[in-house]
């Protein structure tokens with residue numbers, strides 16, 4: 234642990250601290266370095282900032298700060314005023330690429346795009362050698378990454394999502410040979426710089442091998458195929474898959490592998506694990522759901538998998554039961570492992586808590602779990618981790634906090650689950666409401682950091698109900714030769730068990746309509762009302778409360794305790810009305826939600842599917858009512874498709890809305906052309 238001082242222009246202090254300290258928190262999170270800004274009562278032009286941490290985290294912090302301020306470095310660099318090209322830009326938190334961060338080895342590399350934007354500052358000595366030494370500075374303990382003024386972000390990073398680059402060594406997409414960049418020198422004259430990709434990749438592969446050397450092999454194959462399943466003919470398998478809502482399996486590798494046949498019964502999957510079967514029957518499940526029929530053989534066989542199936546169709550158990558078997562089947566005894574075996578990454582706290590409950594229901598072989606999430610009792614979480622756990626279910630922020638502070642080590646993780654829509658988050662930030670977005674700024678780098686701490690030969694599973702093309706590419710880059718198991722189609726699909734209605738309404742009439750709807754509800758029914766903004770949710774919830782309705786609300790501005798209480802009250806029926814933002818739109822599994830109301834149309838069409846999917850779960854039915862006003866017309870066409878695919882009535886007004894919007898777009902296009 235070292236300490237260094239830098240000076241930032243006093244006029245830039247605000248940039249470093251950010252509104253309510255958001256930026257400084259993000260800088261600390263992203264660099265792993267403690268940052269303290271001293272008071273500057275004398276009105277000096279520069280303000281002193283203390284950086285505490287390892288050499289690498291300090292370098293990283295300097296690099297990040299230098300992007301947003303005029304930074305003067307003390308010590309070795311005392312008179313070296315660094316003015317990098319990011320100057321004056323506001324700090325965006327996805328800055329993982331700016332530094333060889335604390336936990337990382339040289340594998341923390343994305344491949345620069347050969348179409349990259351040239352460096353715009355004094356990079357006279359910039360070369361592929363330098364790039365290498367900068368990336369690996371932490372191993373040598375030096376800090377040339379910063380001293381040289383080199384900033385990896387200055388060459389535009391290509392395909393950021395590919396993040397977990399230790400997987401890329403086996404990827405056919407990696408660069409070989411050399412690439413040339415035009416880089417202006419200090420006089421502004423461009424000169425060519427050559428990067429030897431082959432040398433870079435060779436070095437990286439070596440560093441990765443060194444990092445993970447000496448770990449025990451992972452046992453992945455626990456599958457003892459049932460004779461009846463093994464003897465199914467091709468046509469039997471196809472008929473069964475088609476009968477179970479159209480299961481399809483695609484091998485995303487370029488290997489010629491046999492696709493495991495689906496199982497039809499719990500016994501066919503878990504005959505060797507009677508405790509698991511007992512637990513399944515205790516929950517009164519009769520048949521495996523389609524996604525389970527196909528996922529269990531794939532996962533028990535040890536393959537990576539992407540699982541896509543409609544909301545409420547049992548994706549949690551699809552990965553959880555193989556995970557339990559995986560934990561117990563490793564060669565190193567559980568008590569001798571340096572940390573958890575299974576890590577489940579969740580984007581929201583509520584979903585993490587829900588998964589933990591599911592784990593506890595199964596209590597297989599005394600496997601212990603902990604839910605590590607922001608807003609929860611940190612001390613308690615640390616204590617539980619200290620006692621030893623096999624499963625960690627975590628949101629990325631708190632997980633990184635515990636990793637950074639050495640409370641948790643992920644070296645023993647051999648089974649990774651990236652939950653549902655977390656991959657969406659890697660691509661675009663759509664599922665959390667504004668407060669969560671603020672709190673979790675730096676989500677993407679946090680996830681990438683976590684992935685770098687997990688051995689690359691792990692088994693990885695991702696599940697989701699929606700699978701937009703951008704996410705697909707990204708998700709696959711975190712996996713090794715996955716199978717993709719889909720139930721239904723890859724198109725955006727809402728659950729057919731939900732009756733979906735659309736009502737055209739003025740914004741000002743919505744509240745009254747909601748009250749009318751609630752008045753028609755009968756005892757035992759529950760309604761989940763989605764608003765797009767926290768303020769609207771608050772406003773609606775208080776109005777309902779004032780009118781004497783038993784209502785609760787959940788959004789990112791509420792204390793975690795209140796969020797949990799709200800879900801609890803809704804779950805037990807103490808408050809059968811829950812007003813929520815999209816923090817509750819995904820994954821939340823409350824069995825008897827009768828109605829979903831989209832008070833505001835969601836900001837992304839995927840959210841529509843997830844919101845609607847909070848009802849009609851596990852084979853039950855439900856009803857969703859969506860308010861549409863004129864301002865929502867751009868969604869009309871996509872909504873028509875979702876409604877028709879789910880065999881719902883498409884209102885004529887929706888069709889004419891879509892037509893009007895198409896015409897408007899056409900007119901606009903024409904307008905632009907001429």
Ligand SMILES: Nc1ncnc2c1ncn2[C@@H]1O[C@H](COP(=O)(O)OP(=O)(O)OP(=O)(O)O)[C@@H](O)[C@H]1O
Nearest residue numbers: 518520521522544545546547548549698820822851
């Ligand atoms: N084989 C089964 N038979 C009946 N119910 C099941 C079965 N498997 C799981 N369930 C129940 O179905 C409900 C929904 O499961 P789960 O939460 O895993 O859905 P999901 O597919 O992950 O949904 P979402 O995409 O909305 O998160 C849960 O209450 C779960 O206990």
